[in-house]
Amino acid sequence: MRRRPGIGGLQKAAAARDQYRLLGENVAKLRTDMMKEQLATFRSQLEEFARKHKNDIRKNPAFRAQFHEMCAKIGVDPLASNKGFWAELLGIGDFYYELGVQIIEVCMLTRSHNGGLISLQELCNHLRQRRKKDREAVTEDDCLRAISKLKVLGSGFEVITIGKKKLVRSVPTELNKDHNQILELAQGQGFVTVEEVQRRLSWTSGRVTDALETLLEEGLAMIDNGHKDGKCRYWFPCVSSVYSSIGSDP
Amino acid sequence: MASGSSIGVGVLFENAEVTTSGRPVLRRNEVECFLLSSVEFDSEDDPPRFTTLKSGNLILTTHRLIWIPSQSNGAVPSSISLAAVTHIYSHKKSIKSMFHSPRIRFQADPGAIVVTIVFRGKGDIDGFLTKFWECWRGRAWEEEEKSESETSRSGSGTVAQGLYGNDGTVRMVGLAGILRKEQEQWESTDKSLQDAFQDLNALMSKAKEMVSLAEKMRQKLLSAPSSQNGSTDDEEMGSKEEMQQWMLSVGIISPVTKESAGALYHQELSRQLADFVRIPLEQAGGMISLTDMYYHFNRARGTELISPDDLWQACTLWEKFDVPVMLRKFDSGVMVIQNKSHSDEEVMSRIRMLVTKTETLRAGVTASDAALTLKIAPAMAKEHLLTAETKGLLCRDMSPDGLRFYFNLFPEIDPTSQHIAKDFGTYGVWVKATSMLSV
Numbered sequence: 001m002r003r004r005p006g007i008g009g010l011q012k013a014a015a016a017r018d019q020y021r022l023l024g025e026n027v028a029k030l031r032t033d034m035m036k037e038q039l040a041t042f043r044s045q046l047e048e049f050a051r052k053h054k055n056d057i058r059k060n061p062a063f064r065a066q067f068h069e070m071c072a073k074i075g076v077d078p079l080a081s082n083k084g085f086w087a088e089l090l091g092i093g094d095f096y097y098e099l100g101v102q103i104i105e106v107c108m109l110t111r112s113h114n115g116g117l118i119s120l121q122e123l124c125n126h127l128r129q130r131r132k133k134d135r136e137a138v139t140e141d142d143c144l145r146a147i148s149k150l151k152v153l154g155s156g157f158e159v160i161t162i163g164k165k166k167l168v169r170s171v172p173t174e175l176n177k178d179h180n181q182i183l184e185l186a187q188g189q190g191f192v193t194v195e196e197v198q199r200r201l202s203w204t205s206g207r208v209t210d211a212l213e214t215l216l217e218e219g220l221a222m223i224d225n226g227h228k229d230g231k232c233r234y235w236f237p238c239v240s241s242v243y244s245s246i247g248s249d250p
Numbered sequence: 251m252a253s254g255s256s257i258g259v260g261v262l263f264e265n266a267e268v269t270t271s272g273r274p275v276l277r278r279n280e281v282e283c284f285l286l287s288s289v290e291f292d293s294e295d296d297p298p299r300f301t302t303l304k305s306g307n308l309i310l311t312t313h314r315l316i317w318i319p320s321q322s323n324g325a326v327p328s329s330i331s332l333a334a335v336t337h338i339y340s341h342k343k344s345i346k347s348m349f350h351s352p353r354i355r356f357q358a359d360p361g362a363i364v365v366t367i368v369f370r371g372k373g374d375i376d377g378f379l380t381k382f383w384e385c386w387r388g389r390a391w392e393e394e395e396k397s398e399s400e401t402s403r404s405g406s407g408t409v410a411q412g413l414y415g416n417d418g419t420v421r422m423v424g425l426a427g428i429l430r431k432e433q434e435q436w437e438s439t440d441k442s443l444q445d446a447f448q449d450l451n452a453l454m455s456k457a458k459e460m461v462s463l464a465e466k467m468r469q470k471l472l473s474a475p476s477s478q479n480g481s482t483d484d485e486e487m488g489s490k491e492e493m494q495q496w497m498l499s500v501g502i503i504s505p506v507t508k509e510s511a512g513a514l515y516h517q518e519l520s521r522q523l524a525d526f527v528r529i530p531l532e533q534a535g536g537m538i539s540l541t542d543m544y545y546h547f548n549r550a551r552g553t554e555l556i557s558p559d560d561l562w563q564a565c566t567l568w569e570k571f572d573v574p575v576m577l578r579k580f581d582s583g584v585m586v587i588q589n590k591s592h593s594d595e596e597v598m599s600r601i602r603m604l605v606t607k608t609e610t611l612r613a614g615v616t617a618s619d620a621a622l623t624l625k626i627a628p629a630m631a632k633e634h635l636l637t638a639e640t641k642g643l644l645c646r647d648m649s650p651d652g653l654r655f656y657f658n659l660f661p662e663i664d665p666t667s668q669h670i671a672k673d674f675g676t677y678g679v680w681v682k683a684t685s686m687l688s689v
Binding site: 023027034035038045049050053054058059061062063064065066067069070071072073074078079094098100101105149150153155156157170171172175176177180183215218219220 | 542545552
């Protein structure tokens with residue numbers, strides 16, 4: 001076709017370009033929509049298979065490997081056992097083990113912003129979201145049971161009660177870096193208050209209290225209740241003395 | 251002797267690679283299917299060749315028979331490729347066999363040697379034979395070759411790669427052509443999804459295809475710009491996040507299971523765990539709590555969950571093997587996994603550095619000082635300081651200030667002239683450091 005000169009031709013070309021672009025966008029959108037839909041089907045099918053044919057899948061090692069690969073690639077959690085009658089009654093079966101693994105996972109993923117201390121309620125919410133296909137929701141009692149199965153692995157993972165709230169602690173004292181931050185904070189004045197730590201490190205009060213309590217137990221902190229402003233002060237004699245002695249060095 | 255016999259056997263047997271903890275190194279897509287202990291190989295055709303292959307563990311995988319000696323008596327781990335097997339004889343039951351150890355015979359190339367597997371221990375021999383047949387018939391190694399040649403072909407060709415092919419391959423075939431192609435592609439994807447998920451058998455036979463489809467979807471989803479239009483729903487973001495998290499947890503292709511390992515379950519689990527912990531341990535900085543490891547290990551195993559009890563038992567078995575990791579239990583009841591090398595020497599040398607500085611020689615260190623310097627939790631630091639004390643590196647000083655530790659100078663004091671202050675060694679430095687205070 002010959003190109004037509006003049007303003008009319010230019011306008012026409014521009015209009016055609018616009019139309020192509022529009023079409024392109026539509027196709028692109030359609031494509032992503034289709035893919036999302038197919039992905040959703042793929043996922044729900046995999047989840048269903050993981051639940052229904054679990055034992056058959058486990059019997060065939062070669063297929064199991066492929067099944068896992070599929071699950072991992074499109075983000076399906078292959079751990080999806082129903083609670084079932086026996087699990088409910090006797091606490092046996094895979095359900096509580098699976099839940100245990102998922103609980104640790106939630107704790108680890110949220111650790112960067114809660115320091116390994118999560119309220120039982122929040123934990124439950126995370127788990128329910130993860131298992132939304134499941135007909136029966138995960139209860140707090142299920143979580144407690146699952147956590148109690150982890151006892152064998154040492155006392156690092158435990159449920160503690162602060163006030164009325166139940167919290168799950170996933171970082172053992174020996175590996176808790178929160179304490180270091182408090183110590184660093186205490187280097188300034190030699191003491192800290194709950195409010196100060198909360199404000200300076202933007203932690204929740206539960207996290208602060210737990211860390212300070214542990215430091216008290218470890219004999220690193222001393223408590224001072226008698227101050228005028230009525231706020232409880234946690235003194236760190238060891239930290240401050242070394243700080244001042246190093247500071248006074250020539 | 252070992253080298254003499256391996257010349258002959260070498261044709262049939264290859265040396266098998268094993269990890270430091272004594273587990274076989276599997277090839278790509280190779281999956282472990284069965285494991286038996288106290289197994290030896292024998293052959294009537296040429297007995298001297300098989301003299302070293304006595305009393306070991308036999309591992310059947312989809313690709314090979316792997317034999318690993320249970321004691322290090324000069325025998326090397328060996329393997330026979332299942333591809334070399336030409337015939338498996340059925341298990342004959344006769345009066346004679348009741349008094350013998352059970353044995354299974356098969357014929358293998360080159361040279362059509364008849365090899366006898368003798369089972370000295372207990373184990374499910376029939377189960378093994380069934381799996382042996384299955385794996386041999388399955389011909390997993392052939393699929394490998396096929397898929398390899400396929401990928402090399404599709405790499406150069408312009409075959410449309412389903413709906414999710416890269417955009418560069420789209421040819422100029424006109425708008426209608428592009429649209430039609432697009433539609434055909436997603437229709438075929440739809441169909442294959444439907445076919446594959448009809449029942450478990452269908453999924454099994456289409457597994458390979460589905461895995462590659464999953465991979466394509468994943469690539470597409472991860473590369474898609476998240477802010478395509480302002481209304482990206484939470485679900486999409488959520489799923490994206492989920493996928494990224496999962497990247498970490500694709501792991502053990504061939505987990506040791508009770509079914510495959512039988513009586514050797516805990517032992518083999520222990521070895522596999524020892525191989526596995528290395529990476530998570532490194533990421534965690536040389537020490538990781540047992541619960542965290544429980545998570546990592548189970549996630550890597552997919553649906554083959556192990557119980558907390560199994561994990562604990564596997565860890566306690568490490569004492570028996572020569573593995574570079576160890577289980578450590580604190581007085582508080584907390585259990586962690588750590589590198590053997592990480593454990594003491596390195597920490598001790600750092601503590602020594604810390605306590606021999608001028609100011610610490612004078613004032614000593616507390617657990618919190620050590621924690622801040624060594625960048626570890628105070629409770630851990632205290633633990634290390636106490637260990638250092640038991641090793642004679644430090645001395646403690648209990649005072650109202652709390653527990654402080656000083657460098658242990660006693661070994662440097664000469665009992666024959668203990669009143670003379672030395673002016674060399676750490677003692678000398680200490681004298682200088684403390685006299686500076688009094689000046």
